[in-house]
Amino acid sequence: MAGNEKNKKLVTEITAMDEDFAKWYTDIVKKADLIDYSSVKGCMIIRPYGYAIWENIQKILDAKFKESGVENVYMPMFIPESLLKKEKDHVEGFAPEVAWVTHGGEERLAERLCVRPTSETLFCEHYANIIKSYRDLPKVYNQWCSVVRWEKTTRPFLRSREFLWQEGHTMHRTAEEAEERTVQMLNVYADFFEKDLGIPVIKGQKTDKEKFAGAEATYTVEALMHDGKALQGGTSHNFGNGFAKAFDIQFLDSDNQLKYAYETSWGVSTRIIGGIIMTHGDDSGLVLPPSVAPIQVVVIPVQQHKEGVIDKANEIADILKSAGYRVKVDASEQSPGWKFSEYEMKGVPLRVEIGPRDIAENKCVIVRRDNREKSFVSLDNLSEAVAEGLKNLQQAIYEKALANRENRTFTAETLDELKKIASENNGYIRAMWCGDLECEMKLKEEADVTSRCMPFGMEPIGDKCVCCGRAAKKLVYWGKAY
């Protein structure tokens, strides 16, 4: 078939995953029109198709946030150097990688401003202004914005000098309430990854070495990519009252005592898009979860020059649009084969093909992006078939990702075992850890793995540290990370 010929031709334009996963990734972000480069080194242009994915991510998360009482705000993008320095651990973590504004117009500024790498300091300054009484608590604010971190090596979505994200910053009356919010938001993220994006995650706590600069505890959702490397999907931090003390955020409690407030922050970024690509994509391109796919169903007329074919394609699209789906008809001059490849590259979950013979038989063909399964569907049941197809795809991509993770999850009891596994495989290595930084560093040095998280609610798999052999209570997921 001519269609398949063209299909093959286009597909060869991207590197195969197994040949060079990194190259496959960069091929996809370009060929699927997600990003473009510019003369601004280390930053990316997010193109309409990529940005539409981000808009869908925002829409879903923002609704979940607001349901849980979050209010959106906007803070300045600049932070005066003195403000950034107010919390010691925080500035040490971020100062080496910020961009500095030194001039406004023709004038040198009296004080340098950094472009926000994160906004704890600004939120804290504001909270110190507006929190006076226990009646002012909790404050549950969030902002959607871009942040800048001056990275040396960059990759689209995964590590970029500027990226888009949301950062929630909350203040609470008690330590317990702050802890509750920290966990609550982690669960919002976990739910979003698993149910909306079809990406299974491990929830857990970061070790002290890996936690956020200035936080008491950092919780994380960790996802495993197709190549077995881990990706930190989202983090939620409990700051205790450390920042409140540094910024003097005190409130008069109902017992008439002045007390410091307790703080959390939590965020996810455009990195999620990298995670979607590397979890679900294949050698034909992207595979998008329906929830965030800019186009959920593409309708492709076959033999479109014949009378009534394009009309029927539009009719089908209208029916599906009224049923609430995001639909596109491609009646351009390109061949059906070219279109098949194009929308496979773009990861559109379902393709509807409609030609003269289908019309005569009052049916169409529906093809699933993930497994290319074809169904012949009566036009009378179109919406139901699409609903079913999207649901099945969503389930299938989740299960495929879960199977990949299970196949790539190993257990090690000794250092030699761990080193052997790490040298032969990418994936998670479950192993006990004594809690000492020294052992964590040694695993990095000798096996090139870092601690991804100490998972919640899992049984220990022994009682000795995989590294030093001393008593260990903590199960850690180790791995190589993006």
Add this chain to the structure above:
Amino acid sequence: MAGNEKNKKLVTEITAMDEDFAKWYTDIVKKADLIDYSSVKGCMIIRPYGYAIWENIQKILDAKFKESGVENVYMPMFIPESLLKKEKDHVEGFAPEVAWVTHGGEERLAERLCVRPTSETLFCEHYANIIKSYRDLPKVYNQWCSVVRWEKTTRPFLRSREFLWQEGHTMHRTAEEAEERTVQMLNVYADFFEKDLGIPVIKGQKTDKEKFAGAEATYTVEALMHDGKALQGGTSHNFGNGFAKAFDIQFLDSDNQLKYAYETSWGVSTRIIGGIIMTHGDDSGLVLPPSVAPIQVVVIPVQQHKEGVIDKANEIADILKSAGYRVKVDASEQSPGWKFSEYEMKGVPLRVEIGPRDIAENKCVIVRRDNREKSFVSLDNLSEAVAEGLKNLQQAIYEKALANRENRTFTAETLDELKKIASENNGYIRAMWCGDLECEMKLKEEADVTSRCMPFGMEPIGDKCVCCGRAAKKLVYWGKAY
């Protein structure tokens, strides 16, 4: 009544409009919880209530944009100095007021980057990359982001070193198509101001002196504030192919000729919020158009300690929420009078009061924010009464603003007349102009007015320049502007 006492007390906290309009304005932005200041000089924190207004503005405009074929993207926030300099007029207009990043982390950058004051240059660089054929046109992109202009004197929403906006940038095959898009987007803005925000506008063209740096023509919607000063609400620019030439954006047309593309750009910003405040606000605070009000109806229980009152208030809110309204019940410990003042300050369009006697009679009281008109409404007709109330308020605030503009629109035929009017009034002065920069400068110098726009579709009011007396074809609206 106790309620009215408290009401008065709170109201005295803001300056009266007629006493000091500028002070009244800054009082409102603070007291209505729209913004806060921070240690970042000249920038503002947009607080939840202010940001919710912006979110509503975004939602409405973004839907209108997308209906007209706009696709959203995201460009880097930095512009290398050499890129900014590519179009001569453009860099001259913006370079004096940009913020410069000179260091990334510890290192000095090889080339300075400015924080975008606007993104024509980035869009053009990208368009040069992706536009090859007439089939790639038109490109109709937009981005929602923040931009930075290093202003010396700042005022919240009106003039801030950083502000939020949208900037549309489009490329077209022909000059005619670009002109059409320029006008189309101006009309989107005009519609939004008049129908959604209840702000009457004059549509017209900017003089060369007032047009955008690098544009061939700038169209504008101009609104008149309560104090008679003009506010530029939104602008739409036709660039011709000047930028396309500077950035080498050429496409192969169907006649096999390489041609330069034609460009437009258009934007509105958080300045709109300043316009809403200064058009509709009064001595009790904000008055918000229902379309963008974060809370459209506030329900206030009276004698809320009595059994069933708070329940009934919640029931009313639920009914209105299901009818699609944004509703809040305030059952806090504050007195009804305090609450009345608070939500008047915040400009909530309708207030529903419900107390034990109302409940017994199956009715409630609805009070309109703009004129404080009270209606007694049967609970059986609640949604209809609210719909009616919001519609009437919307109509009334538009008409009030229109009457203010009409009262403040003057006509001058001689320079002396114009100077006299300008010295005695704030408002628009309609006068003919020969088209010479010299006369425009002279009016600025002698009467302290600038040209707001050359309105579309209005009859000339004479044939002599108000300034020099020579032949004049152009009617100009002159005024003092924010």
